[in-house]
Amino acid sequence: MPKASDLKKGSVVEHEGEVFVTQHIDKRNPSARGASTLFKVRFTNVRSNQKLELTLKGDDILKDGDLTRR
Secondary structure (H helix, E strand, C coil), rough: CCEHHHHHCCEEECCCCEEEEEEEEECCCCCCCCCEEEEEEEEEEEEEEEEEEEEECCCCCCECCCCCCC
């Protein structure tokens, strides 16, 4: 199970029962002391091709998606 900080473009994850492919990752460093790094990630749903944007902390754990590429 990858952390949000381990995601790369093309990574396959499962979110709310759907399989998504990572399209874009934007790393944000808040200026406050002790604030964790935020990752704004854009995913594409494999089945419906819908876009999903999530803001995740570096410690957030995602579930690996199961995808067979042809």
